[in-house]
Amino acid sequence: MISTNQHLTSSTTNSFIGMNEAITLKKLITNQSIKIENLDVYIEDQHILKDINLTIPEKSITCIIGPSGCGKSTFLKTLNRMHDESPEVKISGKVFVDDENIYGPHVNVIDTRKKMGLLAQRPCPLPMSIFENVAYGPRIHGIKRRKAVNQTVIQYLQYVGLWDEVRDRVRTSATRLSIGQQQRLCLARGLAIEPEYILGDEATSALDPLSTKKIEELFVKLKEKYTIILVTHTLRQAKRIADHIIFMYMGKIIEAGPTEEFFNNPKKQLTKDYLSGSFS
Amino acid sequence: MRRLRAAKDKTARYIMLGIAIFTILFLLAIGLSLFFKALPIIREKNLWVLLTSADWKPFKGKFGFLPFILSTFYVSLIAIIIALPFSILTSIYLNSYASKSVKRLFEPVVDLLSGIPPIIYGVWGTLTIVPLIANKIATKFVEYSTGYTVLAGGVVLAVMIIPLLISIMVEVFRSIPKEMTDASLSMGATKWQTVKRVILRKSVSGIIAATVLALSRAFGETMAVLMVCGNITQIPHSIFDACYPLPALIANNYGEMLSMPNYESALMFSAFLLFIIVVLFNGLSRFTLNQIERRYQF
Numbered sequence: 001m002i003s004t005n006q007h008l009t010s011s012t013t014n015s016f017i018g019m020n021e022a023i024t025l026k027k028l029i030t031n032q033s034i035k036i037e038n039l040d041v042y043i044e045d046q047h048i049l050k051d052i053n054l055t056i057p058e059k060s061i062t063c064i065i066g067p068s069g070c071g072k073s074t075f076l077k078t079l080n081r082m083h084d085e086s087p088e089v090k091i092s093g094k095v096f097v098d099d100e101n102i103y104g105p106h107v108n109v110i111d112t113r114k115k116m117g118l119l120a121q122r123p124c125p126l127p128m129s130i131f132e133n134v135a136y137g138p139r140i141h142g143i144k145r146r147k148a149v150n151q152t153v154i155q156y157l158q159y160v161g162l163w164d165e166v167r168d169r170v171r172t173s174a175t176r177l178s179i180g181q182q183q184r185l186c187l188a189r190g191l192a193i194e195p196e197y198i199l200g201d202e203a204t205s206a207l208d209p210l211s212t213k214k215i216e217e218l219f220v221k222l223k224e225k226y227t228i229i230l231v232t233h234t235l236r237q238a239k240r241i242a243d244h245i246i247f248m249y250m251g252k253i254i255e256a257g258p259t260e261e262f263f264n265n266p267k268k269q270l271t272k273d274y275l276s277g278s279f280s
Numbered sequence: 281m282r283r284l285r286a287a288k289d290k291t292a293r294y295i296m297l298g299i300a301i302f303t304i305l306f307l308l309a310i311g312l313s314l315f316f317k318a319l320p321i322i323r324e325k326n327l328w329v330l331l332t333s334a335d336w337k338p339f340k341g342k343f344g345f346l347p348f349i350l351s352t353f354y355v356s357l358i359a360i361i362i363a364l365p366f367s368i369l370t371s372i373y374l375n376s377y378a379s380k381s382v383k384r385l386f387e388p389v390v391d392l393l394s395g396i397p398p399i400i401y402g403v404w405g406t407l408t409i410v411p412l413i414a415n416k417i418a419t420k421f422v423e424y425s426t427g428y429t430v431l432a433g434g435v436v437l438a439v440m441i442i443p444l445l446i447s448i449m450v451e452v453f454r455s456i457p458k459e460m461t462d463a464s465l466s467m468g469a470t471k472w473q474t475v476k477r478v479i480l481r482k483s484v485s486g487i488i489a490a491t492v493l494a495l496s497r498a499f500g501e502t503m504a505v506l507m508v509c510g511n512i513t514q515i516p517h518s519i520f521d522a523c524y525p526l527p528a529l530i531a532n533n534y535g536e537m538l539s540m541p542n543y544e545s546a547l548m549f550s551a552f553l554l555f556i557i558v559v560l561f562n563g564l565s566r567f568t569l570n571q572i573e574r575r576y577q578f
Binding site: 081 | 379380457459461462465466468469470473478479532
């Protein structure tokens with residue numbers, strides 16, 4: 001039923017209303033959120049994620065914390081079906097995105113990924129110019145008109161605060177940018193596919209404090225329009241920007257809740273130990 | 281003790297430097313000795329005439345190398361035109377699509393193919409490609425062809441360089457960081473879009489380098505080509521004409537008729553030509569690669 005909705009909006013898009021209006025319309029129609037039921041993930045024989053049940057609230061920042069190897073990144077990858085690229089990963093359970101199980105039988109992986117803008121740990125510009133990096137998403141999804149592409153690129157470069165820094169060299173290679181600029185470029189590139197969700201996999205861990213601050217500010221600005229899910233290794237970052245926290249340990253969700261409650265009044269002993277730094 | 285260790289370290293370094301220089305000297309030594317052997321004919325005839333004349337009558341003292349030079353280029357060109365798409369698509373398949381078990385099956389086979397002696401490719405070409413061209417393909421385009429043609433040489437050469445190209449290109453594609461293809465896929469690009477827009481783009485210089493290596497090999501390949509290309513001294517006017525590449529000229533004639541004046545020198549000149557073609561070609565491609573990398577620094 002969701003797919004019919006989308007079909008309806010996208011066909012109207014082409015005929016009379018603009019892209020952005022169509023997206024707001026779609027957001028009004030669909031119940032935008034992520035619900036996970038009985039999710040288990042195995043990599044070869046290892047049981048990586050164990051019986052995850054979860055609802056991720058919309059238009060807010062949810063941070064997933066936990067010691068390294070606890071399954072945070074694996075969890076994030078189940079949300080945009082990037083595990084499809086690794087045949088050794090087996091997944092069971094249901095992940096509902098906008099009320100549609102993305103592991104259901106008739107789901108188009110491309111549509112699912114298009115809904116999820118991913119920001120990886122290290123910025124990885126594609127082997128092309130700054131402009132083409134941002135134009136990549138719109139182009140692969142079939143936008144050909146030069147004017148529309150130009151407009152999208154400028155809009156998102158401005159949004160991440162990169163336009164003024166690069167406006168006179170947008171046609172040069174993206175790898176010549178500083179690493180902080182590269183990460184903002186990758187964010188702009190992800191936003192240009194017009195996703196509904198933003199996934200960040202330790203997106204600031206390779207960056208200096210100033211660049212980290214810029215990215216964090218962007219996340220806070222972005223949560224007005226997008227549902228943001230971040231994996232982070234720093235508790236302070238989670239405290240600074242998260243609205244909700246999920247604490248994972250050994251492939252299980254130990255505790256989840258609103259940030260203030262989570263930090264001030266943790267309920268589980270394991271959470272208390274983790275917050276006090278007795279393990280990390 | 282400490283001084284001894286330092287001395288050993290230094291000695292090892294200089295010995296290896298010596299050996300490295302020695303290796304480079306080989307190139308110079310080969311080039312120079314070919315040049316001096318070819319010098320008599322260069323002195324006697326005009327270099328320009330040697331290179332541009334098609335008149336090859338050693339008995340009358342006429343040495344025009346143009347047919348051999350053109351044959352070499354034509355055969356190699358056809359080989360690379362056939363081999364490139366084959367090997368690019370195969371390597372992309374092996375790198376981005378094939379399952380682990382397919383890869384495990386394919387890669388040793390590719391390595392094996394590049395280890396098969398040229399004479400076997402030659403025999404195979406004579407038995408299959410030549411009759412195929414004579415009876416099936418050429419009849420559609422020209423009145424008559426023996427099958428021993430530029431095309432036959434090109435096809436056999438293509439089959440020979442494909443394994444080389446594949447094994448280099450698989451490495452080239454493998455060196456692309458997974459994060460990069462993941463970045464493309466996570467934006468909802470299909471595999472094919474990722475291949476076209478990211479993988480191939482990132483690999484341009486690697487593909488050019490592989491092509492250069494394969495072409496250098498193709499220029500010099502002797503036995504297999506010699507067996508299927510007809511060995512008639514003429515400028516081939518179509519791919520269904522016989523041809524006579526430089527290596528075949530040397531291999532067929534060296535050691536015979538050397539009593540003829542200037543004949544040995546002429547053969548040495550053709551060897552020198554081949555040497556120069558390969559060296560110039562490598563230099564030129566290195567220059568192009570540098571230009572590409574400087575301009576597009578991706």
